Amino acid sequence: MTMNLSIDFLSDIADRSIKLGATDAEAIGIETTEFHVEVRLGQVEKLQEAASRGIGLRVLYEGRQASCSTSDVSSQAINELISNAIEMAKRTSVDEDALLPSREELAKEIIDLKLYDPAISELPTERKIEMALDCEMAARAFDPRIANSEGSACSTTIGKLSLATSAGFAGEYQGTLCGLIVAPIAREGEQMQVGYWADRHRSLAALESAEEIGKEAARRALRKLGARKVPTQEVPIIFESSAAEELLSDFFEAVEGTSIFRRASFLVGKLGEQIAAKELNIIDDGQMPGAVGSRPFDGEGLVTRRTVVVQDGVLRSYLLNTYTARKLGLNSTANAARGLAGAPGVGVSNFFIAPGVSTPDEMIASVKNGFYVTEMIGFGFNPVTGDYSRGAAGWWIENGRLAFPVEEVTIAGNFREILSGIEMIGNDMRFRGKIAAPTIKIKRMMVSGE
Amino acid sequence: MIEPLKFFTEKFNIAFSDLEALLGISLSKGGDYADIYLEYTVVNSLNLEEQLVKSANRSVRQGAGVRVISGERTGYAYCDEIVVDAIGKAALTAAHIANSQAETGPINVSANNPAHDLYRVAHLPHDEPLERKIELLNRIDCTARAYDRRVREVQTSFADEYKIVLIATSEGLLIGDVQPLARIRVMCIADDDGNLQSGVSGGGGRVGFDFFNDRLIEHYANEAAQQAIVQLDAREAPxxxxxxxxxxxxxxxxxxxxxxxxxxxxxxxxxxxxxxxxxxxxxxxxxxxxxxxxxxxxxxxxxxxxxxxxxxxxxxxxxxxxxxxxxxxxxxxxxxxxxxxxxxxxxxxxxxxxxxxxxxxxxxxxxxxxxxxxxxxxxxxxxxxxxxxxxxxxxxxxxxxxxxxxxxxxxxxxxxxxxxxxxxxxxxxxxxxxxxxxxxxxxxxxxxxxxxxxxxxxxxxxxxxxxxxxxxxxx
Known part of the structure; x- marks a missing residue:
């Protein structure tokens, strides 16, 4: 029952919308088969399996826009989907920038980006359970202080996305994903600390081994034991690769087109300007073969591409979809992100900070008194002003060495100064999802503690 | 008022006896406990920014989830189609968390009503014409802009949903609920000669459309505008x-x-x-x-x-x-x-x-x-x-x-x-x-x-x- 969302079916929905009065229409279909197993303390705790599908329809009616979606694909539900979308569109405002991409902009052929790995779709349930068990076992066996576990999970997703528009685009692609995550808990005295580690890829061969993921999670839990607060002070900060990824994910919020056209970003009007240290290069690439964020076309049917966002510290491009590009008088960077519901937003493809030359050890050795941040929590970034304040944990650096673990402190500054204060960039970037960053050293930020 | 059992029976042709049989399938591999969760939800949203209603959205989410517990283990499966065959397949998938064979026939359930009645609303926001929601958003926009000339942009949205659920358990419970939910959100951006600041407010609940009275609409608008304006003079935090x-x-x-x-x-x-x-x-x-x-x-x-x-x-x-x-x-x-x-x-x-x-x-x-x-x-x-x-x-x-x-x-x-x-x-x-x-x-x-x-x-x-x-x- 899950194979009926063909591109012909979606093209038909788009065509019927036009016949019923829509000026333009775009139909999207998403089908997924998901599997998820969680093990804890060596036992299977949860097993979930399901196949699902849904359809989204966006219509324009004389410059007015509305969207509807449904997980019901019966013909009656589809009829309602079309008529509701058109009736709703009649009641919204004329927005002259709301248009579907023109025919010339749309992808002509679907490039094979190696997004589908049969080894994942054919992976037997027993093997997935075994991977989760091995992963947790490796974490628990790593050290006697690993006293408990939040468990380990193995998930696979096999998905198909199809898109058809009244401008004549019809395309689809399939993809697979396999993820493995584990969270062992270390205990010493009164203190308990959890360590997370995970990996996620489109092909099974690219996935780090269950044992390595487990060991790394154990190391991360253990190294937090004995963590304490430090006095409030302004010091150099090193963001470990996984923390630097979070920094980059915050940066995306400020560089994506919606924030820019709304003038709700500290990067408004900065194209062509030096916004960061010249060591910094940030790239979004939708065409990397086999990568999690790759796709042959974006949520509006445009061929994805490689966009240099920051080059030698200069802001070269925002990330845009058709609407935000029109609002800014620019071209789309093919970053339209589309779920089933609502109009397309802007999303990352594979978004990364280009690796530098320093090893993380060299970076730590360059700091006399500073903070090596390994984890952050909270949502303390304001893209409008660039003000940044988040909870952090990690290690204190004394005389170029990791001295003792730190927790329950915050780090704060303004993103403009964080960017211009980048002093060193590590050589240790590795993709574990759509966003990747190497270790990064910032000149100084305020650490608030005791 | 919608009666959940009647709703699912009429719209999806799911009978009382079907649920009893499906619970039986769920425990056919020897599970200790099973439940079936049927859901039909409609979500609406409407967004206004730059003084334009830029989009109106509606999503329908429907399906069934089957859970089987065996000791500390849980099996789960779902389907998007509320039809007996699809739910039966999900039930069998979930049942496999247990690994013995059990001779279970249908499991009897009896219909119950919730002990509480906390959100009986006269006018579901879902049923309200779009024009009336748009009018609320326009008023918020005008009020926020009137608060201070430095309020340069207002984004506001009205989101509502109603969810109809029906839950059947192997302990014999059959119970449903209709759950309305609505929320207004306002974000203002203040601009004082390039000094940009934002303010956010909003409110709602499991309420009818009438909940959003004049006083609240003004309050949401003024609150977001005031926050953004106050921030223009904000100093470094300690x-x-x-x-x-x-x-x-x-x-x-x-x-x-x-x-x-x-x-x-x-x-x-x-x-x-x-x-x-x-x-x-x-x-x-x-x-x-x-x-x-x-x-x-x-x-x-x-x-x-x-x-x-x-x-x-x-x-x-x-x-x-x-x-x-x-x-x-x-x-x-x-x-x-x-x-x-x-x-x-x-x-x-x-x-x-x-x-x-x-x-x-x-x-x-x-x-x-x-x-x-x-x-x-x-x-x-x-x-x-x-x-x-x-x-x-x-x-x-x-x-x-x-x-x-x-x-x-x-x-x-x-x-x-x-x-x-x-x-x-x-x-x-x-x-x-x-x-x-x-x-x-x-x-x-x-x-x-x-x-x-x-x-x-x-x-x-x-x-x-x-x-x-x-x-x-x-x-």
Whole structure:
């Protein structure tokens, strides 16, 4: 029952919308088969399996826009989907920038980006359970202080996305994903600390081994034991690769087109300007073969591409979809992100900070008194002003060495100064999802503690 | 009024006897417990920005989830089609979590009505013509722009949903509910010669369209505009440990992060919460009594039944500083013998339930807000917050102030820039040294995320003073 969302079916929905009065229409279909197993303390705790599908329809009616979606694909539900979308569109405002991409902009052929790995779709349930068990076992066996576990999970997703528009685009692609995550808990005295580690890829061969993921999670839990607060002070900060990824994910919020056209970003009007240290290069690439964020076309049917966002510290491009590009008088960077519901937003493809030359050890050795941040929590970034304040944990650096673990402190500054204060960039970037960053050293930020 | 059983029977042709047979299939491999969750939800949203209604959206989400518990193991499967064959296939998939063969026929269920009736609304926002919602958004836009000429942009949205659920369990329960939910959100951007600042407000609940009266509409608009304008003069936030006063209402997010999550039964059953083993012990000052209450009429976090079909309730989590209870779901009570509290919740039929908060608040005390502020020599007065997060195991939590002021010599002073506050869950409330008599619940905007599942929640707080907390400013 899950194979009926063909591109012909979606093209038909788009065509019927036009016949019923829509000026333009775009139909999207998403089908997924998901599997998820969680093990804890060596036992299977949860097993979930399901196949699902849904359809989204966006219509324009004389410059007015509305969207509807449904997980019901019966013909009656589809009829309602079309008529509701058109009736709703009649009641919204004329927005002259709301248009579907023109025919010339749309992808002509679907490039094979190696997004589908049969080894994942054919992976037997027993093997997935075994991977989760091995992963947790490796974490628990790593050290006697690993006293408990939040468990380990193995998930696979096999998905198909199809898109058809009244401008004549019809395309689809399939993809697979396999993820493995584990969270062992270390205990010493009164203190308990959890360590997370995970990996996620489109092909099974690219996935780090269950044992390595487990060991790394154990190391991360253990190294937090004995963590304490430090006095409030302004010091150099090193963001470990996984923390630097979070920094980059915050940066995306400020560089994506919606924030820019709304003038709700500290990067408004900065194209062509030096916004960061010249060591910094940030790239979004939708065409990397086999990568999690790759796709042959974006949520509006445009061929994805490689966009240099920051080059030698200069802001070269925002990330845009058709609407935000029109609002800014620019071209789309093919970053339209589309779920089933609502109009397309802007999303990352594979978004990364280009690796530098320093090893993380060299970076730590360059700091006399500073903070090596390994984890952050909270949502303390304001893209409008660039003000940044988040909870952090990690290690204190004394005389170029990791001295003792730190927790329950915050780090704060303004993103403009964080960017211009980048002093060193590590050589240790590795993709574990759509966003990747190497270790990064910032000149100084305020650490608030005791 | 929609009657859930009748709704699913008429729309999807699912009969009483079908559910009994499906429960039988669910336990056919020897599971201990099974439930079937049928859901039909319609979500509407309408967005206005740049004084244009840029889009109107509607999504229909429907399907069935089948869960089978066997000891500590849970099997789960779902389908998007509410037809007997598809649900039967899901039931068989979920059944395989158990691995014996059992001779089970149909399992008898009897229809029940929820014990509560907390959100009977006359006019579902869903049924309201788009024009009337648009009119509300236009009024918010005009009011916010009129607040100050420096309010340069207003984005506002009206989102509503109604969810019809029907739950059948192998313990013989058949129960349903119709759950309306509506929310208005406003964001203003103020621009004073290139100095850009934002302010956010909004509210709602399990309410009808009439809830959004003139007074509230004006209040939402003015609140967001005022926040953005105040921030234009904000100074660097202080860094370090200091006295912190939290205002009433939404700052109750403190309780949600500092204690609420850590008191969810799943983490405590597994021994992974910083609160594990602290039942009966002091985790807050004598002034603190913290409640989770899913039964407050029309609140965003309230439910007549939880997503496992059990009645929601009022649970005392902390009584005069002593830890009294956890938030329970079916699985946790089966494994620990604890009493159900009606906190088994899920995002949709695609996810399995787990212990979640409903409306979490602290009871009011004796102090007036004025007394509390006057008692502070140098500290922070925080009245609005963005999000928060907690590390359940270490107990470290953060929540980020979006509108806050310095207090100097007992007087509220200059506004400061947003800053994250950080603390340790089992210790933070032991430092509560004053509790105000002005308990307020939030306006109805909260959404809580756990394990990738979002559910609507509420929080509440009187004005409180914390003797020391780390404030993450830059100065």
């Amino acid at each position: 860094a370090g440990t200091m006295e912190v006063v939290l205002g009433p209402g939404w700052p109750g997010i403190l309780l949600h992060e500092a204690v609420g999550h850590g008191l969810e039964a799943d983490f405590n059953r597994k021994g992974t919460s910083a609160f594990t083993g602290l039942l009966g012990q002091r985790v807050a000052s004598e002034l603190c009594t913290v409640i989770d209450e899913g039964t407050i009429p029309n609140r965003r976090g309230s439910l007549n039944i939880d997503d496992e079909g059990n009645p929601t309730s009022r649970t005392v989590l902390i009584e005069r500083g002593i830890l009294r209870g956890f938030l329970q779901d079916k699985l946790s009570t089966r494994l620990t013998g604890a009493q159900l509290t009606g906190n088994g919740r899920r995002e949709s039929y695609r996810r399995m339930p787990m212990p979640r908060m409903t409306n979490t608040y602290m009871l009011g005390g004796k102090s007036t807000q004025e007394e509390i502020i006057r008692s502070v020599k140098r500290g922070l007065y925080a009245v609005q917050f963005g999000g928060g997060q907690v590390d359940i195991t270490s107990g470290k939590f953060v929540f980020s102030a979006s509108e806050a002021y310095l207090i100097e010599e007992g007087k509220i002073g200059a506004p400061i820039k947003g800053a994250t506050l950080i603390g340790n869950g089992p210790k933070a409330l032991t430092k509560v040294v004053a509790v105000g008599n002005d308990l307020a619940l939030d306006e109805g905007v909260g959404t809580c995320g756990k394990d990738g599942q979002s559910v609507p929640v509420g929080v509440g707080l009187p004005t409180i003073k914390i003797s020391e907390m780390t404030v993450g400013g830059t100065k």
